[in-house]
Amino acid sequence: MNTIKRVAIVGGIHGNELTGVYLIKKFEQYPQLISRDSFETLVLLGNPKAFAEGRRYVDKDLNRSFISQDLQDSTLTSYEDIRAKAIYQMLIPQDLPPVDVIVDLHSTTAKMGLSIILGSKHPFLLKLAAYLSDINPLVKVCSTPPGNRGYLRSLCELGFVIEVGAVAQGVLDAELFQKTEQLIYTIIDYFSKFNQGIVIDTNHTVEFFEYVGAIDYPRNEFGEIQAMIHPQLQFKDYQPLNPGDPIFLTFDGKEIIYEGTSTVYPIFINEAAYYEKGVAMCLTSKQQLTV
Amino acid sequence: MNTIKRVAIVGGIHGNELTGVYLIKKFEQYPQLISRDSFETLVLLGNPKAFAEGRRYVDKDLNRSFISQDLQDSTLTSYEDIRAKAIYQMLIPQDLPPVDVIVDLHSTTAKMGLSIILGSKHPFLLKLAAYLSDINPLVKVCSTPPGNRGYLRSLCELGFVIEVGAVAQGVLDAELFQKTEQLIYTIIDYFSKFNQGIVIDTNHTVEFFEYVGAIDYPRNEFGEIQAMIHPQLQFKDYQPLNPGDPIFLTFDGKEIIYEGTSTVYPIFINEAAYYEKGVAMCLTSKQQLTV
Numbered sequence: 001m002n003t004i005k006r007v008a009i010v011g012g013i014h015g016n017e018l019t020g021v022y023l024i025k026k027f028e029q030y031p032q033l034i035s036r037d038s039f040e041t042l043v044l045l046g047n048p049k050a051f052a053e054g055r056r057y058v059d060k061d062l063n064r065s066f067i068s069q070d071l072q073d074s075t076l077t078s079y080e081d082i083r084a085k086a087i088y089q090m091l092i093p094q095d096l097p098p099v100d101v102i103v104d105l106h107s108t109t110a111k112m113g114l115s116i117i118l119g120s121k122h123p124f125l126l127k128l129a130a131y132l133s134d135i136n137p138l139v140k141v142c143s144t145p146p147g148n149r150g151y152l153r154s155l156c157e158l159g160f161v162i163e164v165g166a167v168a169q170g171v172l173d174a175e176l177f178q179k180t181e182q183l184i185y186t187i188i189d190y191f192s193k194f195n196q197g198i199v200i201d202t203n204h205t206v207e208f209f210e211y212v213g214a215i216d217y218p219r220n221e222f223g224e225i226q227a228m229i230h231p232q233l234q235f236k237d238y239q240p241l242n243p244g245d246p247i248f249l250t251f252d253g254k255e256i257i258y259e260g261t262s263t264v265y266p267i268f269i270n271e272a273a274y275y276e277k278g279v280a281m282c283l284t285s286k287q288q289l290t291v
Numbered sequence: 292m293n294t295i296k297r298v299a300i301v302g303g304i305h306g307n308e309l310t311g312v313y314l315i316k317k318f319e320q321y322p323q324l325i326s327r328d329s330f331e332t333l334v335l336l337g338n339p340k341a342f343a344e345g346r347r348y349v350d351k352d353l354n355r356s357f358i359s360q361d362l363q364d365s366t367l368t369s370y371e372d373i374r375a376k377a378i379y380q381m382l383i384p385q386d387l388p389p390v391d392v393i394v395d396l397h398s399t400t401a402k403m404g405l406s407i408i409l410g411s412k413h414p415f416l417l418k419l420a421a422y423l424s425d426i427n428p429l430v431k432v433c434s435t436p437p438g439n440r441g442y443l444r445s446l447c448e449l450g451f452v453i454e455v456g457a458v459a460q461g462v463l464d465a466e467l468f469q470k471t472e473q474l475i476y477t478i479i480d481y482f483s484k485f486n487q488g489i490v491i492d493t494n495h496t497v498e499f500f501e502y503v504g505a506i507d508y509p510r511n512e513f514g515e516i517q518a519m520i521h522p523q524l525q526f527k528d529y530q531p532l533n534p535g536d537p538i539f540l541t542f543d544g545k546e547i548i549y550e551g552t553s554t555v556y557p558i559f560i561n562e563a564a565y566y567e568k569g570v571a572m573c574l575t576s577k578q579q580l581t582v
Binding site: 022025026030054055109166167168169170171172173174175177178224225228229230231234249251252253270272273275276 | 313316317321345346400457458459460461462463464465466468469515516519520521522525540542543544561563564566567
């Protein structure tokens, strides 16, 4: 890739993650904010019906609906299946070049600051991530489960998520809104400089939190959860969790400890939307990657 | 009222307020925790279908569905209308005495600590509130809009809400869970002592935040919000807001100030469920009430 020609900024793939929704509305109203001479910027509200209903999704999770075979399956007709096909056509049209970059805006009830979730370890993304985390200590860089899971970002080699939190679903937090907005401008300017051949001075390594697994809540035989995130772990995303540290507290006050064999770094701790997915937190290993 | 004979503890009237839901599940499993010799305690999960769907409600807000005429209107057949009638029959049965007290468990995305929302200024409730706020500084006492709004608590002269936060919808916060649980035991023990004629030593005044009005978000002609809660006001429930203080921040960064003529004390600041109700915060006046 020599130049970036088309960039997509997508928000509200989940209808109750309002930071992204209202940033998209702002960019639709003031497109000059994210326009640069050397590339085209598309902005897109992902799931308008779920937003109108104040929900993550209507029928199924839109951010698990971009699996290649599903996009070609005309028998899939849920609201999100149809919406995924429409978004795919906008980003990867038949008669135009596909977008080069997808920036997908999300928020979380976990305290993940300004997280960059990379869809791949493409050198361009790692360099960008190194730059962003270098200039803003709130920026953390991580990955999520590998494989064909139907994420929007997987439509594009240079797809990534900006995941901000902690913020409740259905709530706009002004401080996070403004920090996310500034981060987007920094990214857009980075693309512009890249296209101009300007070498951006940055660290040659990036701290990277690589997904290694997930832990579900303790559940009974009916699938009902039997414990809560331990207070000592709540809002401690990206901090070390050692074998023997408490992770859950049962409803009658008993501690459950982490029984792994090595230190891990949990993320997405107590994310509201993951209760139904069987995920109490994701575990990562901390690495230094050369960029 | 000389003795309390029946107490109802209700949680999950809103299906995504998990503190109440899981406390009810715990009390259903271990009824001895909230049983006392001198009265009967009913526990009730308010909206099981909304809980199963991870939503506040299915068709309409259950905590606005207890209006007398609606409860007698057989043409109202939404899920919540039917559920309200069923709950009414359980709490105010035709062939048994009605409950004397309703304790309705809620949570909020606003930082309201452990709030007690009184349905009336009945001396019994004010004395209880004085006692609770005396022994725990996290306890605040307030009222919400007067009139026939269909709240569950309005079914009973001694109805009140325990409103805890800040916690995101769909999230269990262990610390708030445990604090709410302890508060309920204190309340249950208070009822037990009252029935035994034990005089409980407490302050003779209570700090009371009386509802005086509500403020909506600035909106455009399509009803879309045009500003966010100002960062300086976020999580500042029960703290003084003076004329000239910033309350909103527009999406392009302009401050909007509070134009009232006197100091007020906002509550329910940035409550997720109130965006659709046209409420960005409720305003209260701070009073000292003699009990």
